[in-house]
Amino acid sequence: MEGQVLFFRDTWAEVDLDKITDNLKAIKEILPSGTEMMAVVKANAYGHGDRQVAETALRAGATYLAVAFLDEAIALRKKGITAPVLVLGASRPKDVNLAAEKKITLTVFQEEWIKKAKDILNQNAKLKVHMKLDTGMGRIGIRSKEELKAVESLILNDDRFLFEGVYTHFATADHLDHFYFEKQLGRFNQMIEWLEVRPRYVHSSNSAAALRFPAASFNAVRIGITMYGLTPSLEIEPQLPVVLKEAFSLHSKLVHVKKLQKGDKVSYGATYEAAGEEWIGTLPIGYADGWVRKLQGQDVLVEGIRAPIVGRICMDQCMIKLPYYVPPGTTCTLIGRQKEEFISVNEVAQKLETINYEIPCMISARVPRIYKWNGEKTEISNSLLK
Ligand SMILES: *Cc1c(COP(=O)(O)O)cnc(C)c1O
Numbered sequence: 001m002e003g004q005v006l007f008f009r010d011t012w013a014e015v016d017l018d019k020i021t022d023n024l025k026a027i028k029e030i031l032p033s034g035t036e037m038m039a040v041v042k043a044n045a046y047g048h049g050d051r052q053v054a055e056t057a058l059r060a061g062a063t064y065l066a067v068a069f070l071d072e073a074i075a076l077r078k079k080g081i082t083a084p085v086l087v088l089g090a091s092r093p094k095d096v097n098l099a100a101e102k103k104i105t106l107t108v109f110q111e112e113w114i115k116k117a118k119d120i121l122n123q124n125a126k127l128k129v130h131m132k133l134d135t136g137m138g139r140i141g142i143r144s145k146e147e148l149k150a151v152e153s154l155i156l157n158d159d160r161f162l163f164e165g166v167y168t169h170f171a172t173a174d175h176l177d178h179f180y181f182e183k184q185l186g187r188f189n190q191m192i193e194w195l196e197v198r199p200r201y202v203h204s205s206n207s208a209a210a211l212r213f214p215a216a217s218f219n220a221v222r223i224g225i226t227m228y229g230l231t232p233s234l235e236i237e238p239q240l241p242v243v244l245k246e247a248f249s250l251h252s253k254l255v256h257v258k259k260l261q262k263g264d265k266v267s268y269g270a271t272y273e274a275a276g277e278e279w280i281g282t283l284p285i286g287y288a289d290g291w292v293r294k295l296q297g298q299d300v301l302v303e304g305i306r307a308p309i310v311g312r313i314c315m316d317q318c319m320i321k322l323p324y325y326v327p328p329g330t331t332c333t334l335i336g337r338q339k340e341e342f343i344s345v346n347e348v349a350q351k352l353e354t355i356n357y358e359i360p361c362m363i364s365a366r367v368p369r370i371y372k373w374n375g376e377k378t379e380i381s382n383s384l385l386k
């Protein structure tokens with residue numbers, strides 16, 4: 001564990017990089033041959049750790065990385081990642097020289113933006129760009145032939161731009177109903193026909209489309225959620241052609257255990273009342289760690305048995321009702337497996353009435369991450385003490 005940082009709290013997340021490797025290899029198997037994989041590592045790799053996941057993904061066969069905004073791309077460069085990185089969101093024209101210098105690829109879709117960038121770009125700069133087409137997502141991108149022609153000619157007429165890619169994004173690739181997906185795919189095929197030059201990369205698929213619709217793979221796909229072992233949606237989970245392995249788990253250790261008598265109360269508002277003699281344990285995790293107050297009632301695993309969170313979740317701690325006396329120091333699992341029991345990311349998402357994507361993202365930077373590689377602990381990352 002070279003250069004490791006320690007942590008001094010009894011709450012941590014584990015990220016199993018072997019599972020990320022297995023997921024990507026399984027996905028690559030079913031892609032049309034020659035399809036490149038872009039690993040989407042935005043939002044600190046969906047909360048898993050941007051550098052660690054980027055390195056793992058590149059080793060597992062990804063050839064490109066993608067992030068949401070320029071700062072995330074620069075963060076990867078600062079951490080020594082030299083692979084190509086695409087910024088999926090909008091960047092500012094004034095930052096084009098920085099992007100060019102750091103060999104970061106930007107997404108472009110506005111005529112005005114290109115004009116401003118031309119005024120700012122250094123004489124000898126080389127900026128790689130991917131053109132974004134809005135085929136129905138309604139977020140960012142070119143929508144008409146006129147815009148596409150104008151943006152393309154501004155790029156092609158200036159050798160400081162390298163027109164490297166064109167892409168779109170699907171709004172409903174994770175729905176059972178294909179109708180809107182087909183409509184977007186048709187529009188994308190039509191729009192790329194309008195291009196004078198077909199760039200090296202043509203890509204449209206996120207995880208759901210990559211796994212379900214090979215015809216939408218073109219020559220690259222953008223893999224996010226499935227790399228982490230999570231399904232793009234519950235409705236398509238039964239038909240996914242690969243077995244996904246969840247890479248993220250969350251753990252804490254009991255810091256206190258006590259016996260309550262009938263009528264004794266627990267936590268703020270004194271809303272929970274013991275019905276009789278009860279063993280109550282305290283875990284050092286709370287809403288500031290991302291274990292939000294709405295998770296009151298959610299189970300935690302203790303010795304492979306489900307134990308519910310009782311009383312209000314505090315900023316840094318919460319209480320669970322134990323099945324029997326368990327000593328302080330016992331490891332509890334909030335997400336992941338213990339013996340025969342498993343609390344999935346999906347279970348937590350359903351409790352919060354949200355999607356699985358949100359769960360690892362919301363486990364805050366205050367929770368250290370332990371990385372496993374080749375079945376062994378390889379690194380501890382603690383953003384508090386780095
Ligand atoms: C986040 C994102 C992805 C990855 O989507 P998943 O569903 O996580 O695979 C792909 N493309 C774009 C444009 C994105 O913003």
